[in-house]
Structure formats: C-alpha cells, structure tokens
Amino acid sequence: xxxxxxxxxxxxxxxxxxxxxxxxxxxxxxxxxxxxxxxxxxxxxxxxxxxxxxxxxxxxxxxxxxxxxxxxxxxxxxxxxxxxxxxxxxxxxxxxxxxxxxxxxxxxxxxxxxxxxxxxxxxxxxxxxxxxxxxxxxxxxxxxxxxxxxxxxxxxxxxxxxxxxxxxxxxxxxxxxxxxxxxxxxxxxxxxxxxxxxxxxxxxxxxxxxxxxxxxxxxxxxxxxxxxxxxxxxxxxxxxxxxxxxxxxxxxxxxxxxxxxxxxxxxxxxxxxxxxxxxxxxxxxxxxxxxxxxxxxxxxxxxxxxxxxxxxxxxxxxxxxxxxxxxxxxxxxxxxxxxxxxxxxxxxxxxxxxxxxxxxxxxxxxxxxx
Amino acid sequence: xxxxxxxxxxxxxxxxxxxxxxxxxxxxxxxxxxxxxxxxxxxxxxxxxxxxxxxxxxxxxxxxxxxxxxxxxxxxxxxxxxxxxxxxxxxxxxxxxxxxxxxxxxxxxxxxxxxxxxxxxxxxxxxxxxxxxxxxxxxxxxxxxxxxxxxxxxxxxxxxxxxxxxxxxxxxxxxxxxxxxxxxxxxxxxxxxxxxxxxxxxxxxxxxxxxxxxxxxxxxxxxxxxxxxxxxxxxxxxxxxxxxxxxxxxxxxxxxxxxxxxxxxxxxxxxxxxxxxxxxxxxxxxxxxxxxxxxxxxxxxxxxxxxxxxxxxxxxxxxxxxxxxxxxxxxxxxxxxxxxxxxxxxxxxxxxxxxxxxxxxxxxxxxxxxxxxxxxxxxxxxxxxxxxxxxxxxxxxxxxxxxxxxxxxxxxxxxxxxxxxxxxxxxxxxxxxxxxxxxxxxxxxxxxxxxxxxxxxxxxxxxxxxxxxxxxxxxxxxx
Numbered sequence: 137x138x139x140x141x142x143x144x145x146x147x148x149x150x151x152x153x154x155x156x157x158x159x160x161x162x163x164x165x166x167x168x169x170x171x172x173x174x175x176x177x178x179x180x181x182x183x184x185x186x187x188x189x190x191x192x193x194x195x196x197x198x199x200x201x202x203x204x205x206x207x208x209x210x211x212x213x214x215x216x217x218x219x220x221x222x223x224x225x226x227x228x229x230x231x232x233x234x235x236x237x238x239x240x241x242x243x244x245x246x247x248x249x250x251x252x253x254x255x256x257x258x259x260x261x262x263x264x265x266x267x268x269x270x271x272x273x274x275x276x277x278x279x280x281x282x283x284x285x286x287x288x289x290x291x292x293x294x295x296x297x298x299x300x301x302x303x304x305x306x307x308x309x310x311x312x313x314x315x316x317x318x319x320x321x322x323x324x325x326x327x328x329x330x331x332x333x334x335x336x337x338x339x340x341x342x343x344x345x346x347x348x349x350x351x352x353x354x355x356x357x358x359x360x361x362x363x364x365x366x367x368x369x370x371x372x373x374x375x376x377x378x379x380x381x382x383x384x385x386x387x388x389x390x391x392x393x394x395x396x397x398x399x400x401x402x403x404x405x406x407x408x409x410x411x412x413x414x415x416x417x418x419x420x421x422x423x424x425x426x427x428x429x430x431x432x433x434x435x436x437x438x439x440x441x442x443x444x445x446x447x448x449x450x451x452x453x454x455x456x457x458x459x460x461x462x463x464x465x466x467x468x469x470x471x472x473x474x475x476x477x478x479x480x481x482x483x484x485x486x487x488x489x490x491x492x493x494x495x496x497x498x499x500x501x502x503x504x505x506x
Numbered sequence: 507x508x509x510x511x512x513x514x515x516x517x518x519x520x521x522x523x524x525x526x527x528x529x530x531x532x533x534x535x536x537x538x539x540x541x542x543x544x545x546x547x548x549x550x551x552x553x554x555x556x557x558x559x560x561x562x563x564x565x566x567x568x569x570x571x572x573x574x575x576x577x578x579x580x581x582x583x584x585x586x587x588x589x590x591x592x593x594x595x596x597x598x599x600x601x602x603x604x605x606x607x608x609x610x611x612x613x614x615x616x617x618x619x620x621x622x623x624x625x626x627x628x629x630x631x632x633x634x635x636x637x638x639x640x641x642x643x644x645x646x647x648x649x650x651x652x653x654x655x656x657x658x659x660x661x662x663x664x665x666x667x668x669x670x671x672x673x674x675x676x677x678x679x680x681x682x683x684x685x686x687x688x689x690x691x692x693x694x695x696x697x698x699x700x701x702x703x704x705x706x707x708x709x710x711x712x713x714x715x716x717x718x719x720x721x722x723x724x725x726x727x728x729x730x731x732x733x734x735x736x737x738x739x740x741x742x743x744x745x746x747x748x749x750x751x752x753x754x755x756x757x758x759x760x761x762x763x764x765x766x767x768x769x770x771x772x773x774x775x776x777x778x779x780x781x782x783x784x785x786x787x788x789x790x791x792x793x794x795x796x797x798x799x800x801x802x803x804x805x806x807x808x809x810x811x812x813x814x815x816x817x818x819x820x821x822x823x824x825x826x827x828x829x830x831x832x833x834x835x836x837x838x839x840x841x842x843x844x845x846x847x848x849x850x851x852x853x854x855x856x857x858x859x860x861x862x863x864x865x866x867x868x869x870x871x872x873x874x875x876x877x878x879x880x881x882x883x884x885x886x887x888x889x890x891x892x893x894x895x896x897x898x899x900x901x902x903x904x905x906x907x908x909x910x911x912x913x914x915x916x917x918x919x920x921x922x923x924x925x926x927x928x929x930x931x932x933x934x935x936x937x938x939x940x941x942x943x944x945x946x947x948x949x950x951x952x953x954x955x956x957x958x959x960x961x962x963x964x965x966x967x968x969x970x971x972x973x974x975x976x977x978x979x980x981x982x983x984x985x
Contacts, residue, residue, distance in 0.1 A: 155777035155839045158572050158651030161632030170636055173837045195657060196650030198569045198775055202562070205770075205777075337630060337649045346657065 142219055146212050147175035150183065152205055159193040162337040164492050165213075166193075171495065181223070182309040184216035185481075185488035190336035194421040195346045201420075214423035221480050224304040226297055233476045237428040240476055244436055247472040248465035251286070267454050271383035277457040278464060290471035297475035298483050305487050313494045320497055324490040331356055333489075344417040355409035359437070362402030366441070369396035385451055397448065400441045407438035433478035440466040527701040528554040528669075529983035530976065531689055533676050533742055534708035535559060536566025537652075537965055538947025540659040541972030542706040542979070544627055547666050549980035554700065555663065556674035556689065558709070559737045564672060565656030566710050567734035567919060567948070567964075570775040572635070572652060573645040574624075574969065575962035576617040586643045590614050593644070600809075600958035605754060608928065610954045616970040621646055623973070628658035637836070640805050645962040677741065679705065679943070681749045684934060686942045703983035704942040706975045707932070708968070711920035711948045712740025713760060714772060719917075722758040729821035731765055733916045736772040743949055746924050750935045751943075755922040755952025761959045762812025765916030767822060768840045780911055781835040782842075783811060784881070784899050786827035787869055788913065790818045793852065793862030795869070800898035803884065809959050816915040823913045824855050826866070829905040834881060842909040851908045868892065870902040877901070919964065923952040930975035942982050944975035 137145060153159065153169050160166045165186050172179055191210045199205035218234050225231035233239035268276045275283075327333065331353055334341055339348035373392040376382045386393050411434055414427060443463035450456050473479075530546040532539045535557025543555045557564050578588045593614045597604060604610035625631070630649035634642040648655045663670055678690040680699070688701040712718045714736050719727035732738075747753055769778035784804050788811075790796055797814050801807055815823045832842070845851035848866055852859040872892035879887045879899045889896045924932050924945050931939035932950075947968040954967055 151837065152777050152839055154837050155779075156651075156775075157635050157637075158654075158776070160635050161647075161649045167636075173833065192650065192654075196654035198651070198653045198773075199777070200562075203773065337632070339630065347661070 137215065139219055139223075142212075142216060143175075143177045143180050146180045146184070146216050149207050149209060149212055150175045150180070152199060152207050153193075153209065156199075159196060162192045162196075163188065163190065163333050164489070164496075165209075167496065168492055178308045178310065180216055181220040181305075182488055182491060184213045184220055185305075185484040186492055187213040187217070188333040188341075188485070189214060190334060190341040190352075191418075191421045192336040192342055192348065195342050208421060210421040211423045214426040217481070217484075218423075218426055218429070220305075220308075220484065221301075224301040224308070224484070225475060225480070226300045230476055234429070235425065237425065237432060240429070240432055240473055243476065244432070244469040244473050247468040248462075251465035251468045252461055265454050265457055267452065268456065269452060271385075273451070273456075274384055274460060277460050283464060286468060287471065290468065290474075294471060294474040298480070301475070301480065301483060302487060305484055306491075309488075309491055311495070313491075314498050316490070316494060317497075320490065320493045323493045324486070327489045327493075328486050331360065343413050346418070351409070352413055355406045355413060358402045358406030359410065359434075360406075362399045362404075362406055362441070363437075365395050365399030365402065366444075367399075369393070369399060393448065396444065400445045400448075403441035404438060404445070407434045407441070410434055411438075429478045433473070436466060436470050436473065436477075440470050527703070528552045529703045530554070530706065530979045531556065531700060531702035531704070532706045532708060532976070533679075533689060534566065534706075534710065534947065534949075535564050535670075535672075536708065536710060536947060536968065537568040537571070537655070537659070538968035538972035538975075539566075539706070539708035540568075540656070540663065541969050542708055542944075542946055542976030543663055543668050544659070544666070545973040545976030546706070546980035547663075547668050547976075549977065550983060551667065552983075553980075554669045554671070554702070556676055556691070556700075557670065557672050558675055559672065559735065561672045563735065563737070564660065565653060565735075566738060568656050568968070569653045570651075570734055571655070571962075571965055572776070573641065573647045573962045574617075574620065574965040575645050575960060576620050576966065577614055578618060588644050590618070593617070596644070597954075597960055597963070600960055601956050602958070603956070604954045605956050606953045609926070612928065613954060613967055613970045616974075617966045620966070620969050624648070624655075624969070627662045629655055630658070641961055676709075677745075679707075679742075679745050679749060681940065681943065684938070684940050686940065704944065704979035706930075706944045706946060706972075706979050707742050707746060707924075707949060708946040708972060708975070709742035709949060710735070710738035710740075711923065711951075712743055713738055713917045713920045715739040718744075719920075723816070726816060726821050729914060730762075730816065731767075731769050731774065731778070731914050731916045732772045733763075733765065733774055733778070733918050734772075738919075738948070740920075743923065746932060746943075746945070746949075751940070752925040752933045752935050752937075753922065754925040754950075755956065757920075757922040759921040759952075759957055760812070761809060761918040761921070761964075762816065762915045763808055763918065764811040764815055764823070764825075764913040766838060766840045767912030767914040769914070769916065774916065777839045778916060779808075780825060780838055780913060781808070782825045782827055782831075782838070782911055783808075783913075785831035785834050786825060786903055787866070787896065788823050788825050789857070789862060789865055790823050791820045791857070793857045793865055795865055795894060796823075798894050798897055800888065800896040800900055802898075805961075811913070812915040812917065815913055821915055824857070825911040825913055826851070826903060827909050827911075828903045829907055830901060832909050838911060840911075842911050844907050844909050846906045846908070848908055851910050855910045855912070866903050869896070869900075870904055873900045873902045918959075919948050919951070921952045921955055921957070923949045926950045926953055926971070929978045930971050931978070942979065944979045946971040946975040 165183055189210050194210050197207050199207040222231045222234040334353035340350040341352040342348050343352045369392045443466055446459045447463050450459055529550040529552035532543045532555045543553050546553045577590045577593045632647050632649040634647055675692045676689050677692050680688040686705045688699050691698040714732045716727050764780055765778040783799050787795055788799055843854040848863045849859045852862040872889035876887050879885055879901055884898050887900055889900045926945050927939050930944045932943045932945045933939050951967050
C-alpha cells in the first residue's frame with residue numbers, strides 16, 4: 137500500500153479501536169490512541185513504533201477479518217513501521233531497502249564480498265591458511281587497521297544515519313510535550329531494559345498461535361542481552377589492547393572471551409528461537425515484508441555470532457584465517473545493514489516509549505464525553 | 507503405553523462418545539453455555555457443547571461484552587464494597603422489580619463468587635476502562651473484552667477434555683413425556699441425532715430474527731440493527747415453546763440503544779454506539795424534537811434511546827451538535843455529516859429544511875444566554891418554555907460547523923424467554939418442570955429482567971445460571 141493510503145487505512149482501523157477500547161489493558165498503544173481523536177501521519181507512525189507486535193489485540197478483536205470492519209492492528213502497524221523506517225532513513229535510495237528487501241540483501245552480500253576480497257588481495261594466501269599463534273595472531277591474517285578503520289567508518293556512518301532518523305522521528309511525531317524529566321527517563325529505561333511490552337497484557341506475546349507465552353520475550357532477551365554482552369566484550373578487548381597493551385587472542389578465562397562467549401551463545405540460541413517462532417507463527421496478523429526484514433537481520437546476526445564462536449574454537453588451527461575473514465565479513469554486513477535493517481527498531485521503539493511516557497505524564501488533552 | 511498410543515486411545519474414545527450418548531449436552535456457545543459445560547465437567551467427563559457459529563464467530567453475544575456486574579464484600583481484593591442489597595436496589599431501580607425476585611436474589615448473591623471462579627478458569631482482569639469510572643465499583647472488566655473471555659473459556663474446555671462442535675446447527679430437541687432424549691442437528695441435508703441424559707439450552711434470544719420481531723413491531727423491525735451475533739435467531743427458544751415450555755417476558759421488550767444508522771445490519775458491537783445525544787438535540791425524520799435529551803446523566807439514559815427511536819417514524823433520528831460540543835463525546839466511528847449552515851445540514855440529512863431550521867431556532871431561543879455546561883453532572887442548564895424540554899446541558903446550537911449523526915435502534919438482546927425454576931430447569935405450561943431440560947443466559951433472562959438494563963448484568967445472569975444449569979444437569983445425568 138503506498139504511504140498516504142496506508143496512513144488512511146491505519147487511521148480507519150485506529151478510529152474503530154478508539155470507539156471500542158476493550159484492549160486498553162494490553163499495551164501502551166491503546167492509552168495513546170485514547171488521547172487522540174484524529175490520526176494523522178505523525179500519530180500513526182508513533183503508534184506503529186509503540187506497537188511491539190505481541191498480537192494480543194488481534195486475538196481479542198471481534199472485528200478481525202472476516203468481519204466487515206477488518207481490524208488487524210498488528211498487521212497494519214507492522215506495515216506502517218516499515219513505511220516510517222523508510223521515511224526517517226537517509227539517503228532515500230538506500231532508505232528504499234525497507235520496502236524492498238532485495239536492496240538490503242545486495243548491500244549485505246556486497247559488504248561480505250568486499251571484506252573477503254580485501255582480506256585476500258593484499259594477503260598472500262599462505263598467510264591466510266597458516267597457523268598463527270600467540271599475541272597478534274589475528275592481525276597476521278587481517279591487519280589491525282584493516283579491521284579498525286572500516287568498522288569505525290561504518291559505526292560513524294550508522295550513527296549519523298540513526299541521528300538523522302531520530303531527529304526526523306521527533307519532528308514527525310511533534311506535539312506539545314513537557315520537558316524530559318528524571319521520572320520519564322527512568323520509566324523509559326525500565327521499559328526498554330525489561331522489554332516490558334513483550335509481556336502483552338501480562339501473560340506474554342501471542343506466539344506462535346493464539347496463546348500467550350513468555351517465549352518471545354525470552355528469546356528476544358537472549359538476543360538483546362547477548363548483543364550487549366558481545367559489545368562489552370569488544371570494549372574490554374579495546375581496553376586490554378590499547379590501555380593494558382595486551383594483544384589478542386586472550387585466554388579462555390579472560391573477560392573479553394567470557395563476555396564474548398556468553399554473548400555469542402545467547403545470540404545463537406535467541407536467534408534460532410526467534411526464527412522458529414516466526415516461521416511457525418500465525419500468518420494472519422503478520423505482514424510478510426516485515427518478516428523478511430526480521431529474518432535477514434536475525435540470520436546475519438546469528439551467523440556473525442556463530443562465526444565468532446567458530447573463530448574462538450578454531451583459533452589455533454589452519455582454518456582460523458578463513459573463519460576470521462568470514463566473521464569479519466559478516467560483522468561488516470551487520471554494520472552496513474544497521475541503518476537499513478531491522479535493528480532500527482531499537483532506536484525508534486525506544487524513542488516511541490520515551491515520547492509516550494512524556495505524553496502520558498501530562499493531563500489528557502482529550503477527555504471523553506463521560 | 508507410550509504417549510502416542512495414549513493419544514490414539516483417547517481419540518477413539520472420543521469418537522465412540524460422539525457416536526453414542528453424552529451425559530450433558532449444552533446447546534449454545536456463549537458465556538452461559540461455556541459456564542454450564544465447565545460446571546458439568548466437574549461431575550462428569552461426558553459433556554458435549556454444540557456451538558452453531560463457526561469457530562471464528564464463536565461465543566454469541568458474549569464476544570461483544572466487556573464487564574460483569576458482581577456484588578462484593580469489599581475485602582480480599584482491591585475492589586470496593588458493593589452490597590447484595592444495593593445491587594438488588596439498583597436492579598429494582600431500572601426494571602421496576604424483577605419477574606422472579608427469588609431468582610434475582612440468587613443471581614446477585616452468587617455473583618460474589620464469580621470473579622474467583624472466572625480467574626480459576628483462565629480469565630484475566632484489567633482496571634475499569636477510561637471513561638467508565640461510574641461502573642468502577644460495581645463491575646469487573648476482563649482483559650481484552652468478551653472475545654478474550656470466550657477464548658479463555660474455550661481453552662479451558664479444551665484443557666478439561668470437553669467435546670466442542672462448531673457449526674453445529676441444532677434444529678430440534680427430542681422430548682418425550684416431559685423428558686429430553688436427544689438433539690437433532692442438520693449436517694448439510696442430513697439429520698444427525700445425538701442422545702443425551704440432560705440438556706442445557708443456552709442459545710440466546712431471538713433478536714437477530716427480524717421476521718420474528720416483525721410479529722410485534724411490524725415492518726419497523728426492518729429498520730432495526732442487531733448489535734450482536736447473527737446466529738441468535740431464536741430457534742431453540744421457538745422449539746422449547748413448541749414443546750410446551752412456559753413463556754416469560756414481554757415479547758416486545760428488548761435492550762436497545764442508539765447506534766449509527768450506517769452501522770452493519772448485524773454484529774456491529776460496541777463501536778457503533780453514539781454518545782452524542784446529551785450534547786445537542788435529536789430530531790426525527792420530520793426535523794422535530796421528540797424527547798428530553800438532557801433528562802439524566804448519559805449512563806442512566808443511554809438505554810432508553812433505542813426504543814425511543816424504534817417508535818419514531820421510519821425508525822430513524824438525527825443527533826445534531828455544533829462546533830462547541832463536537833469534541834465532548836467519544837469519537838464516532840463514522841464521520842459525522844458536516845455543514846456550515848443549518849440549511850445545508852438539513853440537505854445532507856435529507857430533512858425538510860424549513861422545519862429543521864425552525865426546530866433549532868426555537869431551541870436556541872429557549873436556551874438563549876446559556877453558555878457554560880458541566881457534562882459530568884446534572885447541571886440544570888435547561889430550556890425555558892419549550893416542549894419537550896431539555897433539562898440539562900442545553901446550549902444553543904449556533905456555532906458552525908454543524909454536525910449530524912443518523913441514529914437507528916441497535917438491539918442488544920430480547921427479554922422474552924422460557925420460565926425456569928430455582929434449579930434452572932425449564933418449566934412446562936402445566937407448571938411442572940421438565941425433568942432434564944435446563945436453560946441459562948439470555949434465553950431465560952426474562953425471569954429476572956422485565957425492562958431496563960443494568961450494565962454487565964447479562965453476563966452475571968449467564969454465569970450464575972450457566973454454572974447452576976451445568977451442575978444440575980450433570981448431577982441429574984448421574985442419577
């Protein structure tokens with residue numbers, strides 16, 4: 137559905153929700169609906185990013201298809217989310233990858249290929265397949281700067297695109313809001329760290345079918361905290377190398393390896409769980425292009441973690457060079473797709489939660505008739 | 507025996523069961539039927555529930571409910587006290603006295619146990635919905651509304667091994683010498699007979715049967731909208747009456763509210779209701795007012811407007827508000843008609859312009875100088891020297907744009923049903939009860955409700971008598 141029609145259809149469904157309100161207890165989307173009377177693009181975009189796709193409302197809705205009102209909020213919210221990601225991204229020819237997953241796949245493959253090519257060309261294959269041991273053995277395969285500079289560049293680029301997105305989010309969802317105070321920040325942080333709204337109405341998300349369970353929240357937490365753990369590992373490694381002047385690889389009991397391993401395993405289990413959950417889930421409330429984006433991100437992330445674990449396992453063998461190169465290629469693919477893939481939900485959902493707590497911290501603008 | 511062969515054994519047992527006889531057959535698939543099946547299952551494993559709707563439409567009118575009225579001692583949970591006596595007074599207040607006071611008292615007393623029982627069967631709760639604070643003390647809200655409640659109960663049925671058939675079109679009850687023997691279903695063109703030791707009929711009223719309504723309302727019934735399931739056509743009620751069950755309740759009585767005239771014929775549910783009436787005036791198709799729009803606070807008066815409109819020519823009316831009050835009520839699902847002059851609005855609503863403008867001008871003269879109103883209470887801001895008056899919240903309709911919303915009677919349910927005794931057994935015309943025919947829910951709510959309605963009381967009746975009928979039916983079958 138093109139943008140304007142999409143906003144109009146979402147607005148039609150949200151108007152029905154606003155006249156019903158039975159789902160008020162499920163998630164913050166409904167209280168946010170209730171302080172509005174009309175649903176313009178900014179409102180629809182905000183609500184879509186506040187929606188965590190738990191699907192409780194779909195199964196509770198007496199107006200879901202085949203009812204002529206055809207209310208399917210999880211599906212339309214998913215489609216609007218993609219549209220909002222596209223609208224808030226930059227530059228526009230890359231932003232299109234949110235509605236055309238082919239572009240994302242090409243982007244990811246190109247970056248993997250590029251890194252492998254980079255690793256191969258300046259490097260004599262002997263070096264790639266030789267057994268390297270002791271401090272600096274990884275850099276014997278791919279020189280340190282060749283690892284650092286692209287990663288740094290992509291991080292800066294990704295951050296810039298996210299910043300543009302964040303500013304555009306705030307502009308689009310503009311409204312009269314109080315200043316951000318400590319209480320609102322604390323509520324927002326708690327919701328983000330707890331994945332609060334993957335609790336649905338309390339019993340969890342309705343995956344894979346019409347029954348609530350905490351499975352989705354569990355797997356998502358594994359990916360989420362696994363990711364953070366891997367980030368901690370990387371930061372610790374930087375401290376070891378640049379401040380303590382100890383070159384990798386580090387011993388199996390060292391902090392970077394421990395955090396990295398825990399993170400890696402958590403990501404692998406979480407990703408596998410989420411992929412299975414999505415693959416077996418009810419297609420009726422799902423929006424299949426959104427699912428495509430989910431799968432792409434999960435698969436790249438899962439393979440990155442897997443290749444990282446393999447690098448650890450085989451770091452003393454002749455396969456290390458190849459595995460490490462592949463791992464770095466996947467890391468590059470992950471980085472390059474960060475601003476154009478599923479990970480942007482981390483940014484926009486966090487902002488939506490912040491925006492929501494701000495909105496709810498003030499007296500309601502639109503009281504009801506009775 | 508492995509898990510696999512156990513499952514196969516269970517399945518074959520189930521097939522054998524459907525082929526032969528059940529201890530308790532429940533006809534219906536809404537709240538009362540579900541409560542009956544759950545209660546019966548406590549005493550016998552042999553329970554069959556026959557739901558006429560397909561699975562996605564299961565649950566009758568319960569799908570559209572959102573709360574249940576329960577008396578409360580005010581301890582043990584967060585709820586405040588709502589005494590049995592106060593509950594009964596509220597009921598008498600709206601209905602002028604229940605048809606059977608003992609049954610009404612029983613329902614109210616039993617209602618205290620319902621929240622706990624419902625929680626045990628998987629129902630989740632939420633705080634009173636925004637804007638319904640006036641019901642916060644007396645009613646309990648289940649999380650997600652009626653369809654979520656129905657889903658939870660069907661899950662409970664499945665956990666407890668109660669057999670359920672969807673699309674089960676029960677067309678007759680086989681009753682011999684006052685004793686139920688079997689139900690007859692239509693399977694395509696073939697008839698199927700399922701025998702049972704007792705039956706609970708919880709199949710709703712006849713509000714979705716326009717032809718039946720026409721017997722009492724004439725062609726006006728063609729203009730009624732049915733807010734709930736299209737499956738409540740009263741087949742079971744008609745069969746019971748044909749088998750000499752004693753009828754109770756005014757056949758013309760129903761619970762009906764004002765809904766948007768553009769709503770679907772069936773199943774529009776909660777969202778088509780309009781709360782605009784107290785914020786303006788209501789005119790009929792001739793452009794004339796016909797009733798005091800500000801008689802009492804809306805939660806106490808919304809339920810009379812269905813019948814008021816049903817009695818107007820063409821069964822249509824128009825709620826008229828202006829720019830001052832358009833944002834004072836719950837946003838409607840359908841866009842109001844909007845015009846910058848009263849004449850143009852009359853054109854959009856196909857009303858005779860001169861009369862309509864005259865009506866509004868008379869109203870404005872009678873409210874001249876009224877500028878402030880307080881929707882939350884009876885504010886006494888009223889018309890002067892106008893008939894019919896508007897007793898509260900009467901502001902002139904003078905600020906463009908002007909808005910019009912078409913109103914039709916939206917029927918929630920009918921009151922006429924079958925008489926039951928204190929064991930929920932259906933009573934015959936002779937005055938003796940059938941030995942093993944029980945009724946619960948809307949089909950017997952006329953034993954308690956005569957007119958008027960208390961929000962959330964339909965589910966109370968359904969739950970209390972569903973549980974009673976299920977238990978009694980199962981214990982009869984075990985005798």
